[in-house]
Amino acid sequence: MRRLLLSALAALAAAGPALAAPAPNADQILQRAFDNYRAKTSQTTVAMTIHRPTWERRMGVTSWTRGETDALVRFTAPPADAGNATLKLGNDTWVYNPKLNQVIKLPASMMSQSWMGSDFSYNDLSKSEDLLTSYTHRLIATEQAGGHTVWTIESTPKPGAPIVWGKVTIKIRDDSVILEETFFDQDMRPARRMTADKVGVIAGRPYPVSLTMQPLDKPGQWTRVETQAGRFDAGAPAYLFTLSNLQNPRS
Amino acid sequence: MLAALAWRNLWRRPQRTLLSLLSVTLVSGLLVFVLSFQDGVYGQMKQTTLRIFDGYAELQASGYADDPTLDHAIAAPDELARQAQAVPGVSVAAPRVNGFAILASGPRSYAAVVVGVDPAREARISSIATTIRDGRYLTPSDTDAAVLGDLLAKNLGVRVGDKVTVLGSARDGSVAADVLTVAGIYHSGIPDLDRTILEMPLARAQATFQMQDAANTIALGGPSLAAVNHALPGLDALARRSGVTLMDWRALEPAMRAAIDLKYAASMLFYVSLVLVVAFIILNTLLMSVLERTREFGTLLALGMRPGQIGAMVWIELIALALIGCATGIAIGGAATLWLQATGIVFPIDPKLLAQFGVPSRLYPNLSLMSALAGPGALVAAIAIGGLLPFARVLRLTPALAMRGG
Numbered sequence A: 001m002r003r004l005l006l007s008a009l010a011a012l013a014a015a016g017p018a019l020a021a022p023a024p025n026a027d028q029i030l031q032r033a034f035d036n037y038r039a040k041t042s043q044t045t046v047a048m049t050i051h052r053p054t055w056e057r058r059m060g061v062t063s064w065t066r067g068e069t070d071a072l073v074r075f076t077a078p079p080a081d082a083g084n085a086t087l088k089l090g091n092d093t094w095v096y097n098p099k100l101n102q103v104i105k106l107p108a109s110m111m112s113q114s115w116m117g118s119d120f121s122y123n124d125l126s127k128s129e130d131l132l133t134s135y136t137h138r139l140i141a142t143e144q145a146g147g148h149t150v151w152t153i154e155s156t157p158k159p160g161a162p163i164v165w166g167k168v169t170i171k172i173r174d175d176s177v178i179l180e181e182t183f184f185d186q187d188m189r190p191a192r193r194m195t196a197d198k199v200g201v202i203a204g205r206p207y208p209v210s211l212t213m214q215p216l217d218k219p220g221q222w223t224r225v226e227t228q229a230g231r232f233d234a235g236a237p238a239y240l241f242t243l244s245n246l247q248n249p250r251s
Numbered sequence B: 001m002l003a004a005l006a007w008r009n010l011w012r013r014p015q016r017t018l019l020s021l022l023s024v025t026l027v028s029g030l031l032v033f034v035l036s037f038q039d040g041v042y043g044q045m046k047q048t049t050l051r052i053f054d055g056y057a058e059l060q061a062s063g064y065a066d067d068p069t070l071d072h073a074i075a076a077p078d079e080l081a082r083q084a085q086a087v088p089g090v091s092v093a094a095p096r097v098n099g100f101a102i103l104a105s106g107p108r109s110y111a112a113v114v115v116g117v118d119p120a121r122e123a124r125i126s127s128i129a130t131t132i133r134d135g136r137y138l139t140p141s142d143t144d145a146a147v148l149g150d151l152l153a154k155n156l157g158v159r160v161g162d163k164v165t166v167l168g169s170a171r172d173g174s175v176a177a178d179v180l181t182v183a184g185i186y187h188s189g190i191p192d193l194d195r196t197i198l199e200m201p202l203a204r205a206q207a208t209f210q211m212q213d214a215a216n217t218i219a220l221g222g223p224s225l226a227a228v229n230h231a232l233p234g235l236d237a238l239a240r241r242s243g244v245t246l247m248d249w250r251a252l253e254p255a256m257r258a259a260i261d262l263k264y265a266a267s268m269l270f271y272v273s274l275v276l277v278v279a280f281i282i283l284n285t286l287l288m289s290v291l292e293r294t295r296e297f298g299t300l301l302a303l304g305m306r307p308g309q310i311g312a313m314v315w316i317e318l319i320a321l322a323l324i325g326c327a328t329g330i331a332i333g334g335a336a337t338l339w340l341q342a343t344g345i346v347f348p349i350d351p352k353l354l355a356q357f358g359v360p361s362r363l364y365p366n367l368s369l370m371s372a373l374a375g376p377g378a379l380v381a382a383i384a385i386g387g388l389l390p391f392a393r394v395l396r397l398t399p400a401l402a403m404r405g406g
Helices: A002-008 A026-037 A122-126 A243-247 B002-010 B014-052 B077-085 B119-125 B127-131 B150-156 B191-196 B202-208 B225-230 B232-242 B254-292 B294-302 B307-343 B351-356 B369-386 B388-395 B399-403
Strands: A041-051 A056-066 A070-077 A085-089 A092-097 A102-105 A135-145 A148-157 A167-173 A178-184 A190-202 A205-215 A222-232 B057-061 B092-105 B108-117 B132-135 B145-149 B163-169 B175-186 B197-201 B217-221 B244-247
Touching: A026 A135, A026 A148, A026 A167, A085 A243, A092 A243, A102 A243, A102 B092, A102 B163, A190 A222, B002 B307, B014 B127, B014 B225, B014 B254, B014 B307, B014 B369, B057 B232, B077 B092, B077 B217, B077 B232, B092 B119, B092 B150, B092 B202, B108 B119, B108 B150, B108 B191, B108 B202, B119 B127, B119 B217, B127 B132, B127 B175, B145 B150, B145 B191, B150 B175, B150 B191, B163 B197, B175 B202, B191 B197, B197 B202, B225 B232, B232 B244, B254 B294, B254 B307, B254 B369, B254 B388, B294 B307, B294 B399, B307 B369, B307 B388, B369 B388
Parallel strands: B108 B197, B145 B175
Antiparallel strands: A041 A056, A041 A222, A056 A070, A070 A085, A085 A092, A092 A102, A135 A148, A148 A167, A167 A178, A178 A190, A190 A205, A205 A222, B057 B217, B057 B244, B092 B108, B092 B163, B092 B217, B132 B175, B145 B197, B163 B175
16 A cells, blocks of 8 residues: 555655765656665555545555565455455456455556546556656745755656656655645646645654545545555565465465 | 609509519528428427437436436435426426346347436427337336337347346446336337437336436426427526426537528528629619619719718608518518428428437428518618619719710
8 A cells, every 4th residue: 555555656765864965967866766665575554535515434454565566455444345355466456345345457558547536546556656657847936944844846747758747746754754746737737746745754664654645626535545654675485476465365 | 852762763663673673582581491391390490300219308317417326316206297287387307226237138239328207297398209110108007117219129039928137337336137028019210219228117217226216307398399498597597496407409419509600601601692692683673773864863962962862762762662572572482481380391202210319201381470571681681782882972973074974
């Protein structure tokens, strides 16, 4: 879950103190943020709140990640949702539903749809590396806030890249925590924004423990992801990231 | 007195007058038919297209058009449907739940629109029930049955009797999951529908998508599109009272509306030039006759007739010509149109090709007050305005000069 969501949203944790390197360039800031954030493996426990004008829903999630592209997300609460799971291997995504006891591979046309009713799409999960690989980056502002240097990077899609956004702007703190990410549509109007509401410490890392994604054209609608616990680089058994484990969890 | 003079003048040159009459008759008759034909074809096109799935009008939860999600729901659709059905011109109102989901069968999966329908009422709105290719349409006693388009069935690799898995998001954000059995496969001929729409029983869809008793839309049907269009004010009042939004056919099929508007605009250009050409021919003839009769007008002036009276006489000749021609034109054109309206017109075009545009292979013109009067009316108006030209010319005449011929 952490890797899946947060790398899409690019929230990073730096291992150790931030380097005091003067004026690094945009690619370096982003790459270092991603590198620092990418533990070889991770396991996190997360609470996801989906807020709508007429209702609010709170779900419990456990997630595992391995390397850059593999992830398993399993819902643990409420009872109605417990057992639902999403597995991502490379570019493929499968979902498991306990009521049907069935694994379904996601069709490409569903990838832009809401994931589990949230304000995140399946693309946010599965195309998490896009920001690094399919964009060019430019440092557009440097400011001081709360004792930290905060860089603002503007990322524009490379020509021909299959990206739906016009551009993305990202605010990164000097300890490699991403504070804010704004997605602009093709007309360069801000379409949605993810904000780090709270930066804390998880397993010794500076970490955005609360992140809120908000579609800007739908007032009163947002999804918040709060990380409660995490383990990094503790290794992950290979069986975790398999279709059989998706359907019949061993643990 | 002027009218009697004008009438006499017309028949002093019977050949010229008859020729003028003939051209006015022909053009106004043609306009009556062409306008009726166009109206009839577009009417059929609209009706056929709307009959496939939309219905002639629709009540929607407010906000649904901009954001078609389950969240925008009508709380008590059955009560609202009953009230809508009570509006004269509406004969059936069918609530629908429109969910978006993944359909899966074995290793294959596709995104689709899952529509919860009331089978009995739905069959009176949408022609999907009549285009079942394999199996059967839904019946009121069905629980886990589904019908889907042939392209969707092919993509999923399912046949009648197979299971289809539905996986999507419910209204409350939880997972909507269900397994349905394919009861029928339809072929509407519209690829967008055949590829995307699965219909299932309304109650089951309400349960699967956590809608309780709510629905997203209520499709409306009637004996004809015109009947439902007449009911729009009543429906709009009902929609306002109930806090929902009314969508008429224009709102449901904006692309078709735009296409029809464009066609009308293009043919209008043709009609206007036709009217203008005929008006000019008639005017030309009359101007000639005015020139020929300059001496006569001079004599009349010398006898004490005022120039305005002579001008009015000439103008009345023109109007009489136009009115008689148009009346005959309407009579002949209208009769021909009525006859074709009864028999229909068959075009030697592949019916399948026409069906793609929602056009049936036999076309019927539709004679109305509007289509009968618009063309001839425009012609009379054009001639009446153009007739001010000879009128002005007569006003400038002086008796002495006119009697000498100019």
